[in-house]
Amino acid sequence: MSRLLPLLCSLALLSAAALRAADAIKIGEYASLTGKEAAYGETSHKGIVLAVEELNAGGGVLGRPLELITEDNQSKQGESATVVKKLISRDRVVAILGEVASIRSLEAAPVIQSAKIPMVSSASVNSKVTAVGDYIFRVCFVDSFEGNVLAVFARDRLRARKVAILTSVSNAYSVGMTRVFKERFLADGGTVVAEPKYSEGDKDFRAQLTAVKAAGADAIFASGYYTEAALICKQARQLGLSVPIFGGDGWDAPPLLEIGGAAMEGTYFCAHYSPDNPSPEVQNFNRRYQARWGTLPDAWAALGYDSARVLADAITRAGTTEPAKIRDALAASKGFPAVTGQITMDAHRNPTKSAVILTIKDGQYKFVQTVAP
Ligand code: PHE
Numbered sequence: 001m002s003r004l005l006p007l008l009c010s011l012a013l014l015s016a017a018a019l020r021a022a023d024a025i026k027i028g029e030y031a032s033l034t035g036k037e038a039a040y041g042e043t044s045h046k047g048i049v050l051a052v053e054e055l056n057a058g059g060g061v062l063g064r065p066l067e068l069i070t071e072d073n074q075s076k077q078g079e080s081a082t083v084v085k086k087l088i089s090r091d092r093v094v095a096i097l098g099e100v101a102s103i104r105s106l107e108a109a110p111v112i113q114s115a116k117i118p119m120v121s122s123a124s125v126n127s128k129v130t131a132v133g134d135y136i137f138r139v140c141f142v143d144s145f146e147g148n149v150l151a152v153f154a155r156d157r158l159r160a161r162k163v164a165i166l167t168s169v170s171n172a173y174s175v176g177m178t179r180v181f182k183e184r185f186l187a188d189g190g191t192v193v194a195e196p197k198y199s200e201g202d203k204d205f206r207a208q209l210t211a212v213k214a215a216g217a218d219a220i221f222a223s224g225y226y227t228e229a230a231l232i233c234k235q236a237r238q239l240g241l242s243v244p245i246f247g248g249d250g251w252d253a254p255p256l257l258e259i260g261g262a263a264m265e266g267t268y269f270c271a272h273y274s275p276d277n278p279s280p281e282v283q284n285f286n287r288r289y290q291a292r293w294g295t296l297p298d299a300w301a302a303l304g305y306d307s308a309r310v311l312a313d314a315i316t317r318a319g320t321t322e323p324a325k326i327r328d329a330l331a332a333s334k335g336f337p338a339v340t341g342q343i344t345m346d347a348h349r350n351p352t353k354s355a356v357i358l359t360i361k362d363g364q365y366k367f368v369q370t371v372a373p
Contacts, residue, residue, distance in 0.1 A: 024067035028087030035075030047304030102126035147180025160219035168224035230260035306338035
């Protein structure tokens, strides 16, 4: 008996754990955890994990634990659609979190929409993402807002009148940002003097930058992601172009500084989150994230965290895990206290939120200003 008792006890513990697992609310996540874009996929995932752990430690949602089932799309085209199909039919998740990058959200959203499962993107700003359908939400601002913020910043703060725009034509995010920026900049009386194009993965931008130089631009908008933006800044400075260069939130990842080095000094970009923000919510989140992961959170970590909490709040208000009811509750999200700012969904499933402008000084991000909607 003395030998049997521990065995019986561990069996009892095991079945309690199994029961809890059987009872869990399954949430899917698709993210770029490996490959070219792992830099932000990983932090967004860590933010989501922290949120799920905190929620479970607090008794779960509807009295049940959350079970996060994560699929890696390897930063590869085509993989996001494949992995969300698995989450839906194999795992039978009730909702899906992801992605950071608009190009991948745009790929997975149609699959998720047709399965009538709610999706919450953490950071995809492209307008077309939530336009896919009524089950698709995001917790970040939209490119139409961000493009306006940058156009006003370029005119008022940089005093730019003649801007050159470099666009990655193979990236929907970059194409969208260019479109909205240009519309506003022209409407405010500015001119766009050069619009050279490139594609994802390009490495040599000297031909495009020579055209920018000849056009006499007084500022340059690099509307794509960080890898190409860093190379653009570097080669612009090598060609003797000293005008201000700026970009959108697609710049916000560590490789920007690693690749661009000194050429990034004095450049600007628009961001979702700054850990330097003194607000108690932000400072508190910084401490909890740092205690869990050993580093300060970046924007993608903060938005990932918010996406999971907004979803959990919707499930709580729905009072059920039926996807259609969760959808309705998500659409009714109002004044949710997220770490990246309050979240109220508009009729198009987009929140209205502030943006921050950051600059790079002495190899570090430095807060410039907050821009309210
Ligand atoms: N907001 C970007 C998008 O919509 C997300 C992103 C940021 C992607 C940084 C890459 C790097 O695509």
